[in-house]
Amino acid sequence: MSDSPYQDDRGNKDRSITRAGGGGTSQHKPSGGTARPAPGTPFLIGEAMTGGYGKGPDILHACTIAVEPGEIAVIVGPNGAGKSTAMKAMFGMLDVRSGRVMLDGEDITALSPQDRVVKGMGFVPQTHNIFATMTVEENLEMGAFIRRDDFHDTMTQVYDLFPILKEKRLQPAGQLSGGQRQQVAVGRALMTKPKVLMLDEPTAGVSPIVMDELFDRIIEVARTGIPILMVEQNARQALEIADKAYVLVQGANAHTGTGRELLADPDVRRSFLGG
Ligand SMILES: Nc1ncnc2c1ncn2[C@@H]1O[C@H](COP(=O)(O)OP(=O)(O)OP(=O)(O)O)[C@@H](O)[C@H]1O
Numbered sequence: 001m002s003d004s005p006y007q008d009d010r011g012n013k014d015r016s017i018t019r020a021g022g023g024g025t026s027q028h029k030p031s032g033g034t035a036r037p038a039p040g041t042p043f044l045i046g047e048a049m050t051g052g053y054g055k056g057p058d059i060l061h062a063c064t065i066a067v068e069p070g071e072i073a074v075i076v077g078p079n080g081a082g083k084s085t086a087m088k089a090m091f092g093m094l095d096v097r098s099g100r101v102m103l104d105g106e107d108i109t110a111l112s113p114q115d116r117v118v119k120g121m122g123f124v125p126q127t128h129n130i131f132a133t134m135t136v137e138e139n140l141e142m143g144a145f146i147r148r149d150d151f152h153d154t155m156t157q158v159y160d161l162f163p164i165l166k167e168k169r170l171q172p173a174g175q176l177s178g179g180q181r182q183q184v185a186v187g188r189a190l191m192t193k194p195k196v197l198m199l200d201e202p203t204a205g206v207s208p209i210v211m212d213e214l215f216d217r218i219i220e221v222a223r224t225g226i227p228i229l230m231v232e233q234n235a236r237q238a239l240e241i242a243d244k245a246y247v248l249v250q251g252a253n254a255h256t257g258t259g260r261e262l263l264a265d266p267d268v269r270r271s272f273l274g275g
Pocket residue numbers: 053056059077078079080081082083084085086126
């Protein structure tokens with residue numbers, strides 16, 4: 001199985017995956033026109049989250065992560081810092097002992113992951129994020145499990161965003177390259193028509209060219225108006241596209257700012273960007 005970067009799906013159309021329609025703008029901020037919370041109001045926030053796994057020790061220590069409407073927020077930090085744990089806490093896969101999670105102004109701290117999906121959260125976990133023995137198309141159909149309406153338009157939009165998936169729609173997803181499998185995972189999450197998309201290391205294990213491709217697609221999704229919260233190992237590239245960025249260290253917020261601010265921060269540069 002070749003893992004070579006796919007060249008054949010560049011230049012796809014900028015079609016909307018949002019519930020309300022919308023479209024691309026030259027910047028990935030939405031151009032307005034729809035009712036939105038006031039600027040600075042997070043669409044999704046995990047506020048002062050403290051908690052760990054089961055009866056184990058706290059992994060997160062008053063950790064706060066937020067993403068605002070139309071923005072890309074990025075979490076970076078060393079291995080084991082708690083980045084995935086913070087994402088899982090926001091998705092309801094972990095009990096927070098204190099703190100809360102708010103979605104579009106509603107306290108969802110007590111909701112199950114399924115109920116959060118119904119509320120509009122799309123989550124692509126770091127591992128086991130596709131059904132390897134099922135075809136690409138079956139994976140997308142699984143993504144639509146909560147929907148009662150006809151999801152075929154959304155599938156068309158996912159195929160427009162990731163044309164290689166249409167080509168490979170009848171192949172078992174496990175046979176695809178790493179970058180293509182990540183597209184399946186993101187596509188599956190988009191099938192729920194999420195109001196916010198959370199991605200845990202969407203570019204893990206792919207070549208730099210495929211990474212750039214995936215980032216382009218993620219920006220494209222953000223342009224349709226879906227705010228994105230993303231954990232990234234490729235800190236420099238992630239900060240370059242981040243409206244808001246968080247450096248987590250040992251389960252706590254170490255640095256917060258715009259991507260540009262953190263890229264310019266001498267501490268962040270020295271500790272996380274190799275100088
Ligand atoms: N299911 C689990 N049960 C118990 N402890 C866990 C579990 N998953 C992670 N941990 C612990 O939580 C801490 C944070 O792990 P986490 O996976 O959130 O880090 P991360 O920042 O996502 O790391 P990476 O960059 O390697 O993905 C680690 O000490 C890890 O051992």
